[in-house]
Amino acid sequence: MVQSRSKRFEKLRERDINKEVYVSELPELGLIVMDSPTDPKPSLEMRDGRIVEMDGRPEAEFDAIDRFIAAHAINLERAEMAMEMGSLTIARMLTDINVSQREVMAVFSGLTPAMIAEVMSHLNVVEMMMAMQKMRQRKRPYDQAHVTNWKENPCLLAADAAEAGLRGFAEEETTVRVARMAPFSALALLVGSQVGRPGVMTQISCEEALNLRLAMKGLATYAETLSVYGTIPSFLDGDDTPWSKGILASAYASRGVKSRFTSGSGSEALMGYGLGWSMLYLEIRCILMVKGAGSQGVQNGSISCIALPESLPNGVRGVMAENLVAASLGLEVAAGNDAMSSHSSMRKTAKLMLQMLPGTDFVTSGHSVMPRKDNLFGGGNFDAEDMDDWLVIQRDMQVDGGLKPVREDDVLSVRERGARAIQAVFAEMGFPAISDEEVAAATTAFCSDDMPDRDSVTDLAAADAFLDGDQTALDVVAALTRAGFDDVAESVLEMQRQRVLGDYLHTSAVFDEDFTVASAVNTPNDYEGPGTGYRVEGKVWDDIRALPQALDPHALIKDEALDPNVILEPIGPAGEGSETEVVVSLGPAFASVMNQTLADLSHADVLHAILEGIKSEGVSARVVKVWHGADVADIGLSGAQLSGSGIGIGLQSKGTALIHKKGLAPLNNLELLSMAPNLTLESYRALGRNAACYATGRAPSPVPMKIDNMARLRLIVHTTLLHHREVNQIDEGRGIEEMKVTFR
Numbered sequence: 001m002v003q004s005r006s007k008r009f010e011k012l013r014e015r016d017i018n019k020e021v022y023v024s025e026l027p028e029l030g031l032i033v034m035d036s037p038t039d040p041k042p043s044l045e046m047r048d049g050r051i052v053e054m055d056g057r058p059e060a061e062f063d064a065i066d067r068f069i070a071a072h073a074i075n076l077e078r079a080e081m082a083m084e085m086g087s088l089t090i091a092r093m094l095t096d097i098n099v100s101q102r103e104v105m106a107v108f109s110g111l112t113p114a115m116i117a118e119v120m121s122h123l124n125v126v127e128m129m130m131a132m133q134k135m136r137q138r139k140r141p142y143d144q145a146h147v148t149n150w151k152e153n154p155c156l157l158a159a160d161a162a163e164a165g166l167r168g169f170a171e172e173e174t175t176v177r178v179a180r181m182a183p184f185s186a187l188a189l190l191v192g193s194q195v196g197r198p199g200v201m202t203q204i205s206c207e208e209a210l211n212l213r214l215a216m217k218g219l220a221t222y223a224e225t226l227s228v229y230g231t232i233p234s235f236l237d238g239d240d241t242p243w244s245k246g247i248l249a250s251a252y253a254s255r256g257v258k259s260r261f262t263s264g265s266g267s268e269a270l271m272g273y274g275l276g277w278s279m280l281y282l283e284i285r286c287i288l289m290v291k292g293a294g295s296q297g298v299q300n301g302s303i304s305c306i307a308l309p310e311s312l313p314n315g316v317r318g319v320m321a322e323n324l325v326a327a328s329l330g331l332e333v334a335a336g337n338d339a340m341s342s343h344s345s346m347r348k349t350a351k352l353m354l355q356m357l358p359g360t361d362f363v364t365s366g367h368s369v370m371p372r373k374d375n376l377f378g379g380g381n382f383d384a385e386d387m388d389d390w391l392v393i394q395r396d397m398q399v400d401g402g403l404k405p406v407r408e409d410d411v412l413s414v415r416e417r418g419a420r421a422i423q424a425v426f427a428e429m430g431f432p433a434i435s436d437e438e439v440a441a442a443t444t445a446f447c448s449d450d451m452p453d454r455d456s457v458t459d460l461a462a463a464d465a466f467l468d469g470d471q472t473a474l475d476v477v478a479a480l481t482r483a484g485f486d487d488v489a490e491s492v493l494e495m496q497r498q499r500v501l502g503d504y505l506h507t508s509a510v511f512d513e514d515f516t517v518a519s520a521v522n523t524p525n526d527y528e529g530p531g532t533g534y535r536v537e538g539k540v541w542d543d544i545r546a547l548p549q550a551l552d553p554h555a556l557i558k559d560e561a562l563d564p565n566v567i568l569e570p571i572g573p574a575g576e577g578s579e580t581e582v583v584v585s586l587g588p589a590f591a592s593v594m595n596q597t598l599a600d601l602s603h604a605d606v607l608h609a610i611l612e613g614i615k616s617e618g619v620s621a622r623v624v625k626v627w628h629g630a631d632v633a634d635i636g637l638s639g640a641q642l643s644g645s646g647i648g649i650g651l652q653s654k655g656t657a658l659i660h661k662k663g664l665a666p667l668n669n670l671e672l673l674s675m676a677p678n679l680t681l682e683s684y685r686a687l688g689r690n691a692a693c694y695a696t697g698r699a700p701s702p703v704p705m706k707i708d709n710m711a712r713l714r715l716i717v718h719t720t721l722l723h724h725r726e727v728n729q730i731d732e733g734r735g736i737e738e739m740k741v742t743f744r
Contacts, residue, residue, distance in 0.1 A: 016343040023311050030274015030282075033265065033309050033318035035121050038276040042115035044083045049076060055114035063232050065285055068242040072292030075109035082110030090115075091122035094131035094328070097529030101134050108328045113284045120280060120321040125354055128320045133358035134527045135327040137297075137520035138508035139534045141359035142170035143402025144334060144366030147189055148376040151448040152181045152456075154426070155419045155434045158192030159442040162418025163411055164369045165196020167387070168404040170510040171222065173366055175205040175376050180460045182206045183467045184431070186219040187476065191425055192418040194491035199511030201258065201495075201504075205377070208239075208248060215257045218473025218496050221504075222258035224299045224334065224365070228289050229263070230282025233273035246293035253294075256499030258509060260297040260334060261290040265322055266305030279309055283322045291329050296507045298326050299365045301336020301355070304378060310341060310351075320354045327360070332508040332520070334365035340372075340379040348381055349393075356393070356401050359534065361508045363401050371447045394544050400536050404543045416443040424483030425476055431466070432458045556721045563595035565604035567742040574624040574736040577644030581620045582691045584610055585639030586739070588627050588729035589653040594722065597655025598676040598715055601684075608743055609681040610649060610657075613688020619645075619695050621688075623741050627734035630726040633667055636660035638736055645695035649687065654722040655679055659691045670694055671702050677715055678706040 012018065025032040045053035051070040052059045062070065082090075090107055093099045108116065123131065145164040149156050157174065164172050174189045176182050186204040193200040201221045204214055214220050226245050229235050235242075245261065252259040263286035265279035274282070283300065290298045302309050302319050309315035319336065326333045335355040342348045356363050367390070368380030375383060382390065387403070394401045419442040423434040432455065441451050473496055480489035494515050498504055504511065509519035527533025536544065568591050577583065584607070591603040607623070614621040624642065626635045636650020637660045646662035647670075655676030658669045673679055673687060686703040693700040 016345070017347060019343040020307075021311050025312055027278075028276050030269030030276065030279065031312060032278050033312050033314040034117070034278050034280045034321065036276065036278035036281065039117060039278050039281045040114040042083065042087065042112055042118055044079055044112055044115075046076065046080060051076070051079070055112050064235075064241060065230070065232060065289065068292055069113065069285065069288045072246075073288040074112065078106060078110030079112075080110070082107045083112065083115060087115060087118040088122055090119045091127075094119075094123065094135070094324075095127050097134070100528065101525060104135065104328060105330050109330075113281060113288060116284045116325055117278070117281045120325065123321070123324075125317050125320055128317070128324050129354055129358040132320075132324050132327060132355070132360065133533070134525070135324060136359055136361060136525045136527075137327060137330065137332055138361050138510070138518065139523040139525045140518065141400055141402060141534075142362055142510055143168070143364055144171040144173060144362045145169035146338065146366045146368040146375055146377055146380055147172050147174050147192075147370065148176075148185075149370060149374040149448040149451075150177065150376070151451055151453070152177055152185060153438070153442070153448060153451045153454060154184050154188035154422055155438040155442045156445055156448060156451050157185060157188035158195070158418040158422035159415040159445070160369050161189050161192030161200075161202070162196040162414045163406075165193050165200045166411065166414045167369070167406055168197075168402055169200065169366070169369075170402065171201045171203070171362065171366065173203050173205055173224070177376050178456075178460065179206060179210070180463055182210055182214060183217075183219065183463045184459065186214045187425070187466075188422050190219055190473070190492060190495075191422050191476065191480070191488065194488050194495070195418040195421050196414055198487075198491040198494070198513050199515050201511065212248070212251055213467065215252060216255055217471075218476075218499075220257065221495055221499065222260070223252055224260040224262055226259060226261045226295070227263065228261050228286045229268055229271075230277075230285040231268045231273045231275050233275075234268045234271050237271055237273065242289045242293065245289070249293050249295050253505055256502055256505070258505055259295055260299050260332060261286075261293070261295050262299045262303060263287065263290065264300045264303035264305055264336065265318055266302050266308035270305050270308055280318045280321055284325055287322070287326050287329060287331065290326075290331060295331070296505065296509070297332025297334065297361065299334040299336070300326055301334075301365070303336055303365075304339045306336065306339050306341045316351050316354065319351070323355060323360060330507065330520075332361045334362040335360035337364040337381055338366055338377065339381060341381050352382070357397065357399055359400065367403075374447050388549075391544070391547060395547060398536050398541065398544070400534070400540060400544065405547050407548050412443055419443060421480065421483075421485050421488050424485060425479045428479035428482050429466075429471065429475060431462050551717070553717075553721060556718065557725055559593040559725070560595045563591050563602055563604050565602060565744050566591050566607060567744070568592070568623070568625065569740040569742070570625070570737040571740050572738055574622075574642055574738040576642050577622065579620065579644045580695050581622060581644045582614050582688070582695050583639035583643040583648040584614075584621055584623045585635045585648055585650050585736075586623065586625045587630055587632075587635055587651065587653045587726050588625065588731065589726040590625065590651065593729060594653040594725060597653075597679070598719065598722065599655055599679050601655065601679070601681060603653070604743060605681055606651070606655065606684050607741065609684040610651070610688040611741075613685040613690075614692045615688075617689050617692030617696070619692035623739045625737050625739050627729075627731045627737065630723065630730055632656045632658055633660070633669065636669065637662075637664070637666050640664075642736070643695070647691055647695040649691050652676075652723075653726050654719060657684065657687055659687065659694060661694065673703060673705065675705055675708060675711060677711045678708050
C-alpha cells in the first residue's frame, strides 16, 4: 500500500525557513561553531615574565598568531591569577550584577583564547544577553548605516546619506562596485551625512591602502576594513599579518582616523583553513589580535560569513558569544546583523534581538538605508523597507536600537538638500555636472532604477584625477561655502578639526549634533542591575514612541452624527411577548452616538436587513434597546427572555451579532457572528432568517462566516474605542425599552 504524503509537511517544505541549508557538525573541516573536540584546552605557564606555554602548546610550537597574542594581547600581570579562577566562576561573574564591568574586564585581560572559549561554553543566549547589557563599552547603543547604490550615483548617495543622518545613524559606510569610484562615493557620503546631522562619521569600504589615502584627504573619518583571521594559512590566503595590520591601524590613528578591525566566525572554514578548531575559538584569536594591535574595536558577528555558522547547531549562539567576548575585552563592538542571514523574517529578527535588546555599541554594521537591490555589500539583512518594523520594535519593547521616527516631509526636505549640496560641490570643484533632473529624482527615489544614467567613463576619469590631485576636504569646505551651504561647510570642517583633537579615537566614540564626543571614556556603560545604566527615557523615549503613523485616540472616539436613515423612538418599557416572534435587541449606542459598524455598514441598513430576513420567513419582530449593558451575549439573552418564542437577536453597535435562546447560559448561544469586519448585509439578512426559523421550531443551516485571522491586528484598537463609546452609553436606570423603528 502506497502511503500518502502529509499535506502539512508539504506546506512546511515551502516555507522560507526551509530555503536554508542545514548540516551536521564536521569538526575536521572546521564545520563546528563551539566546543570542537580538537579545540585546545586552557593552560598557561609563565617564566621570567614571559608566556612559555599557552593552551597546551609550548613556546617553541607557537605560530605567528600565538606569538602575537602572547606578546601583545594578554595582561601578564593578571594572567596567572585569572587562569586559576576557573571558567565557570568567570562565566558567573559576567551575569552577576554585583560584579562590575571593570572587574570582569580585568579578569578577561589575563585569559588565553581557550579559556575564553570555555567561559562562553557555560552561557546560554539569555545569559549572554544579560552579560552584554553590562559589558557593552559605551553607555548608549547606536547604529550604523550602509549607503550604496548600484549605479554609484553620487547624487543619490548624498540624498540617502542625508536621510540616514536624519534617522539617527551615528556612522555611515559605503562601498563601491567599481573601485575607481571610491573618491566620489566617499565625497558624496561625507557631504550628505553632514546635511542629515552634523557629526555623523563616515567611511568607505575598499582596498586598505586606498581607504587610507581617502582618509588622509579628509574624505573619511573612520575605517573598519582591517581584516584579521584566526589561522595562519587564512592570513596568508587573505592579506598581511597581525603585525602589518597593527601598523596599518597605527597609520589611521596617527592621522586622526578612528579604526576598527573586521573579523567574524566562519571565515577560516570558508577559506578552507579551519584546521579542525571551532569557529568561536578561531574568532577569539582574532579578537585578541585586535586587542593586541591597539585598535578601538571590532566589527564582528560573523559578518558576510553568517550563513555558514547558521547552517550548524549553535550558530547564532556562537555569534552572540563572539560579540560578548569583544566587549569583555574592552573593545567597541559593531555587532554584525548586516549581511543577509536568512530567508526567514522570523529567524532574522530572532538573531537581531540578541544584540538589539541588551544593546551593543552599534547594533548593526550596518542597516541599509536603501532597498536591498542597491546594497553593494552583498544584500543587507535589514534595509529601507524594514525601517518601520525596526521603529515599532523599539517602541514595543522600550529599547533604543539607534533609530528615531521621521516624517515624510522632513525626509524629502533633507534628501533634496543633500542632493543640492553635492550638486554644488561638483560644480564648484569642476567635476562632471549633476543635473537638476538628478536632484529631483534623488529626492523621491526608491532605488537607483529611478535615477538618470550618468556618463560613467567621465565620472571615473574625474574621480581618478581627484584622487591623484591635491584637492582635499578643505576644498570641499570652500566649495560648500561659495555655494551658500555654510552650515554644511562648518560641519565638514569640524570633522577635520576633530581629527586633530583626537578625542574620538577613544573606544566606542560617536559625536552628537554639537560634536561632543560620547565614548567609553566619558560615558562608560555603568549597568549594575535594575535602575542603573542606560535607560530609554526622557526625550529619547518621547522620540521613539512618537511614530508618525500613531493615531490620536481622541479623534477615534468622537460621537457620530445620528443616522438620518433610521429613527428609533422609545415607546416605553419592553414587556414579555406571547406570540411567535423574534426580539431584536440593540446596544445602547446603536443609531445614536454611533451610526455604522466596523465593516462600515450603516446601522440603518444593518437593522433593515435583519428585520427583512425575519419577515421573509413569515415571523414578526420587535425591536428593543438594552440600556443596562454592552455585552453582546447579555444584549441577545435579554431580548430572548422577552420574546414570545424565546428567540432573540443581539446586535452591538460595532456590528457583532448573535442569536440567543431563553434558558441558555449567557455565554452559550445558537449562532454567533463574531467577525464584525467581515459581515455583509446578506450576513445580517441570513441571521434574521435563521432566527425566524428557530422561532418556529426549524433547524436552519448556520450563517456562513468568513474567517480573517488578521482582522484583530488591524482593528483591535478601533474595536476597543467603539466599544468604549457603547459602554459610555450604559444607563442602568432605563433598563430595556421598546423601540418604534422608522426607516427613511
